[in-house]
Amino acid sequence: MPLPSSQIVSDLIALIGGNAVIGEPERMGLYLNEPRKRFHTKAAAIALPGSVGEVQAIMRWANENEVAVIPQGGNTGLVGAQVPLRGDEIILSLAKLDRIRAVDTAAGTMTAEAGVILENAHKAVEAEGTIFPLWLGSQGSARIGGLLSSNAGGVNVLAYGNARELTMGVEAVLADGRLYQGLNSLKKDNTGYDLKNLLVGAEGTLGIITAATLKIYPKPEDFETALVNIASPDVGLKLFEAMRERIGARLNAFEIVPALGLELQLRHGFLDRNPSAGPSPWYALIEVSRMKGGPEGTLLAAIETAFAEGMIDNAVMAESLADRTHMWAFREQMSEVQSKEGASIKHDVSVPIAAIPQLIAEGVTAAERLFPGIRPVPFGHMGDGNIHFNFSQPVGADGKAFMAEADEKLHEVIYEIVLRLGGSVSAEHGIGQLKVDLLKQVKDPVALSMMGAIKAALDPKGILNPGKMLG
Template sequence: MNEIARGTIERLIAVVGPQGAITDPDDMAPYLVEWRDKWRGKSALVLRPSSTAEVAEIVRICAETGTAIVPQGGNTGLVGGSIPFEGGDEIVLSLGRMNRVRAVDPLNDTITVEAGCVLADVQAAADEAGRLFPMRIASEGTCQIGGNLSTNAGGTAVLRYGNMRDLVLGLEVVLPDGRVWNGLRGLRKDNTGYDLKHLFIGAEGTLGVITAAVLKLYPRPADRQVAFAAIPNPEAAVELLSLAKDVSGGQVTGFEILPRLGLELVMKSLPDARDPFGDLHPWYVLIEMSSGEGGGALREAMETALARGYEKELVADATIAESEAQAQQLWALREGLSESQKLAGGSIKHDVSIPVPKMPAFIARADRALEEVIPGFRSLAFGHIGDGNVHYNPLQPEGADAEAYLARWQEVADVVHGIVHEMGGSISAEHGLGRLKRDEVRRYKSEVELELMASIKRMLDPDNIMNPGKVISP
């Protein structure tokens, strides 16, 4: 695409007014860089519309002039999907001003929100209505619903509630020609043809701009129990997960695994973090159960699960939070892992999913394979083992040069992703493809899948103006 014409820029600014347009390079800078500083893009204009009508008019002008659009939410993504390329011929469409909660319906257990709503604000609005919106991710204070939907975000409660695809009943979307599809229906049963919303969830803005959504709500838990347990190995984690689900009657909300190295990194990075146990252990799991009923039954279920785990030698030690403050402290040991990795130097990150029973074998096999490639690397495998999603992030060897190590990113990814594919897994569990994995996914998806994706893209966006170069190759 060519440089954006001055006349086009002026037309676009007129849609949102001076308060909704950013042209100063310094003010645009936060919109052009990825959270990990892996990509820095360029743009002549950042637009911040305040309504669906403004989004539709922006898209119509861009369709008429062949101007590429990069939709952006809270810009917390990790695969470069919300960052423009370096050519400067794309505009950034930031939805942050579209942050209204349009409706809350406690009887129907739904909340209708605009795409720019911050996830934590949606959680708070649900709580105020006596309900729960269960999506929980580390960036919830910054990320926005539109981005969560566009990447089909996962998080720590997928085991119980599912990912964003499972939490949505309806969408409002501006299509690549500027038309608005109003699919904001709060229906749990609507068997009238293709379920169009699923085209846009996980599409990373390549098929249209999500402007609003009807989300599912749930009863607010009356009881929540959080435990931190020391275990001998990942095999024990899988067995303990099954035991906990059986004992609790399916009330396990979260089940997270982390190795000793991960706990040590968190304790170094968080001043208040403490090791819950006196002895060192190779692996740990964080378990959360929640229920709509009080009365102590859930506490008994947690205690029973841990006791049986101890009897089966699945658990070496455990502690159960005695207060909400203690529960938050235990969760901090898991949630602090992403940020704390910066202390370890180079970290080559993988967001992969494997069938849960195969997770221990995957970790062991990947560790062996990478030791042959990079002797002395440090294995850091952690995450949502309850739903088969592990963040396998091998760290540089002690004392190694970080830049030289990170230069081997693709070499390491080839090893890890090859094993994932052989074991029936996915190379992207919850982060998406963006530009990081756009080309790599071609090695693992069938030609039929790729052609179906390309056909949908060509049909909805024939001029390739919606986030071009992301998710699927042109």
């Protein structure tokens, strides 16, 4: 018999105290309303434990009583993984576990609790002359546990890797309340399965991360940033290859945005001035880091060579921190500005880097043929092969009617191209609730059965984030 909500709330209060439990639906908005505004529902309660011991106590109780638990960090996930599916689950927010336990510059590590907000992690290590290079648009709200559980990417993956590559060890509470003590910072440890990498990217379905040992790096002395006019994604690819060849590992970011992205941001007042060198069908935002004592002007020299070779004909270099911030705002506001243009249909996909021009060309052609007037806005992390293949509704169209007509059809078309090109239907946002059916259709059946076996072994009663990822 499932426990009634009132019993769930009173049991939780007995475990962690009344101030750490929210039982009134009208106080739950912060935890239920997510950025996509697609998955509104209700929860039995919100629990905000203040220690690892309290997380363990909640899990022991939840396992015994078969109460479903959704771990939550900053609630910024884009696939509905952090919010309820049914309404009888509890949300276990890690927000109160927000201590930086240690920064070890010699080892190049930071140990942070799951509830640390990414921006605070940045500040803590920057004070020590180092960086934690996971940078993304939601860094003011996203928390370490959520970032790791969704294996977040962001704008520095090219140089430093995604959350998985930045994690050395995790501490996690399992479904039955046991504590997995995996906070190691060893570069070499060949003692069995890679349990850390099961928990990272598991979207809260295998355990609750309570802390992690993360890699930190020496802080670059400076950055060189440029916004380059490019004629097409094809030119973007050639330019990317040229930059990688000339700059190597210090090439931090290579992002592309179409002209429509700039037009929309200027139209809606997201930018107070045009950050580009002039009109162009596409723009590439390129950033290079300069370490202490390293050569200056590397990016400028590489861009001048590209000019001389006729690959590009216009570009602007950031000349101040304000310029750099402005260029990055242009890139990072892309998702948000689309909401000002009515309904939009989004795909977070990746393909081998060399296939990006083909993905964009085929996707745009197919979408325009199916829905004349549709406005393609594919943008993103070209250097990682990850494009946010978004479409805005035709000007003046009815948003709801557009979504009803185009959502499914466009998904089919874009995912078919992505899979044919050897890509992934979820590059960095995950599966959550949004792509459960899709995953079943496209993932190798053997991989799915291995994932199911792991889930059954670690969470036999299926109480951790049920219905997400594996369904």
